Amino acid sequence: MGKLTAIIAAILVMIGLSSLLVVNEGERAIVSRFGKVLKDEGVTRVYVPGLHVKIPVIDKIRYLDSRIQTLDGAPDRFVTSEKKDLMVDSYVKWRIKDFEKYYLSTNGGIKANAETLLQRKINNDLRTEFGQRTIKEIVSGKRDELQIAALSNATESARDLGIEVVDVRVKQINLPENVSSSIYQRMRAERLAVAKEHRAQGKEQAEIIRATIDADVTIKIAEAERKALTVRGEGDAQAAKIYADAYNKDPEFFAFTRSLEAYKESFKGQGNVMVLEPDSEFFNYMKQADTKK
DSSP: OOHHHHHHHHHOOOOOHHTEEEEEEEEEEEETTTTOOOOEEEEEOOOOSEEEEETTTTTTEEEEEOOOOOOOOOOEEEEOOSSOOEEEEEEEEEEEEOHHHHHHHHTTHHHHHHHHHHHHHHHHHHHHHHHOHHEEEEEEEETTHHHHHHHHHHHHHGGGTTEEEEEEEEEEEOOHHHHHHHHHHHHHHHHHHHHHHHHHHHHHHHHHHHHHHHHHHHHHHHHHHHHHHHHHHHHHHHHHHHHHHHHHOHHHHHHHHHHHHHHHHHHHSOOOOOOOOHHHHHHHHHHHHHHHH
């Protein structure tokens, strides 16, 4: 009897424990019995955080997270008003607002189903907003307007899922890989063309500078040579004048000194031989010296 009592007591304790429904903070619970959701006057019964009672084994519990969730899907392709493709990476902050509607629209409150449906709605809203704007408008400061409009539209479209959209953010906007590659190649070709043009202009300027300098050098050299010839001519003229003035003062003495210079230059080297006629004018002063003796 003692063992049987203990067994019965244990079973009762287990039944009592299994009849307790514990809902943690940040959660809500919906109970289905025999495949039907429990309702109070036609409204689905949603259990708030705390301790509740349920029928063991028969009642099935579905816990729903009431906290703010983040839906960060893969980047998707959107088309702008210019018919240009963009790869947009976005995320959504959301939470359950109407637990009954959420439970029914997501096939039993399955989060994966909810995110799939919500992502589809968000993408449709974003596609509408991107389709009304150009790339320049999207990139150059109007992204906030786009996000506000997308949030407003998403709030309306997600209402039938029992979801409240808290925020919609666009993280990154890129061109598709094939478009990015072609744009990069075009930009590279444009930069190469600009670089080639700059090099050509630089070479042209270098040739102009080089030709100008060469012309300046030629002019300066010609000017210097002209001045040198002028100075040399003036010197020769002055020397000729001095020579003429000296000659006019004493022609005989000048002729005599010239003759002495000629004798000196003629007999300066050893073994020099000169063949002249005896009555040559070269020996004029020598003959006069012999006559005087």
